[in-house]
Amino acid sequence: MFAYQQLLFWINWLLLAAACLGAWRWGGRAERSGAALVLATFVAVVLARLLHGKELVQGVYLALDGLLALGLLMLALRHATRWLGVAVLLQAVQFSLHAYYLVEAKRYDAFYILVNNLVSLGVLVCLLAGVVMARRRSAPSAK
Known part of the structure; x- marks a missing residue:
C-alpha cells in the first residue's frame, strides 16, 4: 500500500470516529441518523472484505x-440540509465508481483506491460539517 493510501485510510477511520461521536453528542436528528448510516456501512464494508470471490465482493x-x-x-428529502445534499452527490460518485469497475471487470487499482478513499473522506467531512452547523444552531446566542 502506498503511503498516501495508508494515510487516507487512517484519516478516514479517525474522521469516522470523530463524526459519529460528534453527531451523537452535538448533532440533531439528521446528523445522528446520518452517522448511524455511515457507521453501519463502514462496518459492513469491513465485513465484506472477509468474503471470498472478487465479483461477489x-x-x-x-x-x-x-x-x-x-x-x-x-434523509436529505426529510431534513433538507446542505451537508446531506453534498453527501448524496458524493455517494453517487462512489456508486458510479463501483459500478464501472464491476461492469468492466477491472481489478481495483491505485486510482480506484484514491477515489474511493477521497469520496469516503468527503462524506465524513460533510457529516462533520452537519454536526458543526447543528451545534451552532442549538447554541444559545450571546447578546
Missing part, C-alpha cells in the same frame, strides 16, 4: 454504496 460493495446513497437521499 465487488457486488457487495456496489450494493452497500447504493444502500448508503439511498439512505442519505431519504
Whole structure:
C-alpha cells in the first residue's frame, strides 16, 4: 500500500470516529441518523472484505454504496440540509465508481483506491460539517 493510501485510510477511520461521536453528542436528528448510516456501512464494508470471490465482493460493495446513497437521499428529502445534499452527490460518485469497475471487470487499482478513499473522506467531512452547523444552531446566542 502506498503511503498516501495508508494515510487516507487512517484519516478516514479517525474522521469516522470523530463524526459519529460528534453527531451523537452535538448533532440533531439528521446528523445522528446520518452517522448511524455511515457507521453501519463502514462496518459492513469491513465485513465484506472477509468474503471470498472478487465479483461477489465487488457486488457487495456496489450494493452497500447504493444502500448508503439511498439512505442519505431519504434523509436529505426529510431534513433538507446542505451537508446531506453534498453527501448524496458524493455517494453517487462512489456508486458510479463501483459500478464501472464491476461492469468492466477491472481489478481495483491505485486510482480506484484514491477515489474511493477521497469520496469516503468527503462524506465524513460533510457529516462533520452537519454536526458543526447543528451545534451552532442549538447554541444559545450571546447578546
